[in-house]
Amino acid sequence: xxxxxxxxxxxxxxxxxxxxxxxxxxxxxxxxxxxxxxxxxxxxxxxxxxxxxxxxxxxxxxxxxxxxxxxxxxxxxxxxxxxxxxxxxxxxxxxxxxxxxxxxxxxxxxxxxxxxxxxxxxxxxxxxxxxxxxxxxxxxxxxxxxxxxxxxxxxxxxxxxxxxxxxxxxxxxxxxxxxxxxxxxxxxxxxxxxxxxxxxxxxxxxxxxxxxxxxxxxxxxxxxxxxxxxxxxxxxxxxxxxxxxxxxxxxxxxxxxxxxxxxx
Ligand SMILES: Nc1ncnc2c1ncn2[C@@H]1O[C@H](COP(=O)(O)OP(=O)(O)OP(=O)(O)O)[C@@H](O)[C@H]1O
Ligand SMILES: [Mg+2]
Numbered sequence: 048x049x050x051x052x053x054x055x056x057x058x059x060x061x062x063x064x065x066x067x068x069x070x071x072x073x074x075x076x077x078x079x080x081x082x083x084x085x086x087x088x089x090x091x092x093x094x095x096x097x098x099x100x101x102x103x104x105x106x107x108x109x110x111x112x113x114x115x116x117x118x119x120x121x122x123x124x125x126x127x128x129x130x131x132x133x134x135x136x137x138x139x140x141x142x143x144x145x146x147x148x149x150x151x152x153x154x155x156x157x158x159x160x161x162x163x164x165x166x167x168x169x170x171x172x173x174x175x176x177x178x179x180x181x182x183x184x185x186x187x188x189x190x191x192x193x194x195x196x197x198x199x200x201x202x203x204x205x206x207x208x209x210x211x212x213x214x215x216x217x218x219x220x221x222x223x224x225x226x227x228x229x230x231x232x233x234x235x236x237x238x239x240x241x242x243x244x245x246x247x248x249x250x251x252x253x254x255x256x257x258x259x260x261x262x263x264x265x266x267x268x269x270x271x272x273x274x275x276x277x278x279x280x281x282x283x284x285x286x287x288x289x290x291x292x293x294x295x296x297x298x299x300x301x302x303x304x305x306x307x308x309x310x311x
Contacts, residue, residue, distance in 0.1 A: 055209075186223075
């Protein structure tokens with residue numbers, strides 16, 4: 048069982064799209080997946096066909112404010128092997144509400160550990176969708192995770208934000224979670240007609256070397272349509288270029304474990 052956060056403090060780079068479609072891809076390979084929506088926007092929630100308007104106690108907010116246990120708020124999606132802890136806008140109040148709690152960065156980790164100890168590991172992966180900030184919620188995700196997937200939009204300024212992210216990861220690693228590592232960087236919204244895309248790709252590969260996945264996610268309108276139908280693109284249109292790229296990413300992701308000698 049592994050906990051993986053999809054993270055980048057820059058907004059709109061494909062975090063949620065990656066969580067939804069990696070979750071769908073893995074679930075189709077018979078892996079059992081729990082998505083944790085840790086973003087008050089609740090995009091992973093709606094993108095997987097659930098509502099982000101229901102009672103907030105039944106969401107990750109209810110867990111983090113101490114009202115509920117994870118096991119009480121897990122919901123099934125329509126898709127086999129794919130469950131979710133939803134989010135809603137009340138989550139944005141958590142940072143202020145927990146201001147007096149000096150251990151608040153550990154709340155999510157404690158809740159996940161308690162859940163895993165009681166559930167005997169019924170999931171192969173827990174995938175956390177992070178909000179676009181380096182706020183408390185993101186730190187909670189960093190503290191709770193074994194590893195990180197960082198989507199990088201192939202456009203100007205993409206690499207600048209990464210320096211800040213790397214610093215934060217390093218700081219959390221030193222003080223709060225020594226095991227944390229970057230599993231890989233995924234290039235997203237690649238437009239092969241745009242020279243900038245290939246420039247950013249080259250820079251990223253030169254700098255981060257084998258940390259950058261060979262799979263590149265193209266800009267594809269089907270990927271942006273799928274969430275409004277409440278489904279992963281892999282179910283919405285499994286033959287479109289976006290689906291093919293996320294299938295390929297899923298395989299690369301699973302193979303990382305075979306290469307690391309783990310159980311894939
Ligand atoms: N490869 C792609 N091609 C076309 N559109 C995409 C692609 N990936 C994501 N999108 C669209 O771009 C927008 C931003 O993507 P997404 O929500 O996945 O990013 P995010 O990093 O989660 O954003 P936020 O920081 O707000 O949480 C969405 O409308 C999504 O449907
Ligand atoms: Mg998002």
